[in-house]
Amino acid sequence: MSTKDSVAKAVTIVDDEPLVLDMLIRAARSWEYEVETASTAEGALLSLERRSTPIVVTDLNMPGQGGVWLVRQIRRRWPLAAIIIITAGQDTDAAVECLNAGAYRYFLKPIKLDEFRHALDITLRTCQLQDEHDRYHERLERTVRRQTRKIRRTFLSGIDSLVRTVEARDHYTSGHSMRVRRYSLLLADALNLDEGLRKQLGLAAKLHDIGKVGVPDVILNKPGALTEEEFDVVKQHPVIGERILAPIIRNPNILATIRSHHERLDGRGYPDGLSADRIPLLARVLSVADCFDALTSARAYRSALAVDQSIRLLEEGAGKQFQPEFIREFLEHVLPAIRIRPDADRLSENDLAASAGNSSFVSSLSTD
Ligand SMILES: [Fe+2]
Numbered sequence: 001m002s003t004k005d006s007v008a009k010a011v012t013i014v015d016d017e018p019l020v021l022d023m024l025i026r027a028a029r030s031w032e033y034e035v036e037t038a039s040t041a042e043g044a045l046l047s048l049e050r051r052s053t054p055i056v057v058t059d060l061n062m063p064g065q066g067g068v069w070l071v072r073q074i075r076r077r078w079p080l081a082a083i084i085i086i087t088a089g090q091d092t093d094a095a096v097e098c099l100n101a102g103a104y105r106y107f108l109k110p111i112k113l114d115e116f117r118h119a120l121d122i123t124l125r126t127c128q129l130q131d132e133h134d135r136y137h138e139r140l141e142r143t144v145r146r147q148t149r150k151i152r153r154t155f156l157s158g159i160d161s162l163v164r165t166v167e168a169r170d171h172y173t174s175g176h177s178m179r180v181r182r183y184s185l186l187l188a189d190a191l192n193l194d195e196g197l198r199k200q201l202g203l204a205a206k207l208h209d210i211g212k213v214g215v216p217d218v219i220l221n222k223p224g225a226l227t228e229e230e231f232d233v234v235k236q237h238p239v240i241g242e243r244i245l246a247p248i249i250r251n252p253n254i255l256a257t258i259r260s261h262h263e264r265l266d267g268r269g270y271p272d273g274l275s276a277d278r279i280p281l282l283a284r285v286l287s288v289a290d291c292f293d294a295l296t297s298a299r300a301y302r303s304a305l306a307v308d309q310s311i312r313l314l315e316e317g318a319g320k321q322f323q324p325e326f327i328r329e330f331l332e333h334v335l336p337a338i339r340i341r342p343d344a345d346r347l348s349e350n351d352l353a354a355s356a357g358n359s360s361f362v363s364s365l366s367t368d
Helices: 018-030 041-050 067-077 089-101 113-168 176-190 195-207 210-214 228-234 237-245 252-259 281-295 307-317 324-337 349-355 361-365
Strands: 010-014 034-038 055-059 082-087 105-108
Touching (some): 010 041, 018 113, 034 041, 041 055, 041 067, 055 067, 055 113, 067 082, 067 089, 082 089, 089 105, 105 113, 113 210, 176 281, 195 281, 237 252, 252 281, 281 307, 281 324, 307 324
Parallel strands (some): 010 034, 055 082
């Protein structure tokens, strides 16, 4: 359909004087306008309800509600309609009032038909240009939305590749980020976090260990216990992650969550030693999910713990490492929704014995 066809060449003419109305109708039809008519303002509204036209031509002085009232009604209900006022010379104040209320232009009686035709044609063209402009904007908005979705998909694919690159260096952590994301979102649901926070948490969870690209393989895959110096290097991964992502992720909440995912409630975590609610909310949520997956997954330096052992360690960490309510919600609502593989290796009795009385045990198991 061409632009011109998108706006009907149609006009509603409103006048209580039959001779004037008849003259205007005949003239408009002779110029190939489709014409709707009314002799009162109220009748005009009924006519527009039946069929709205892009142009309305109305007299000002009519029995019942006058032209000023009609202009206001049309403006409110058909905001795109162009209104032309016809008035006697003494009504210029009311005509100006109509212009202020949104009428397009006014004519003084007696009407010169060639001027009337010119006004109709100019008004119709204005309506067509406005329509063309609106359609162009709609198309533009659709294109921008489509491109934004495309860029976002590309960005997320890039992020996925980055996560896979990190996890490929250590087959023990394969799938860790996506599992942590899933557990985090389940916990977010249990805690009734709003959709905005949920989205931030999902991305932060996926990316939380990205900083491990800065940790040497020899440390990342070391089968035995880390030395203090080596552990100091591992402790840098949340900071490195924040630094890597800062140029591409503008949301400070997501960056802060990644930086703080190893902080502990008692202030003994890293990298900043934050405590209690100085730790960002989403980092406190993420740390529960991260730790649970670390406990129930095998690592280069230990076997996976069974679920009941992991639960016990999480409970022991409540109030020290983790927000107690988050542990409660995790065990009550998230755990039943998670299927841990049944053949998960159990931690050896020696490992458990070594853990007795060590308040940092959970933390040391979940440095990753
Ligand atoms: Fe980590």
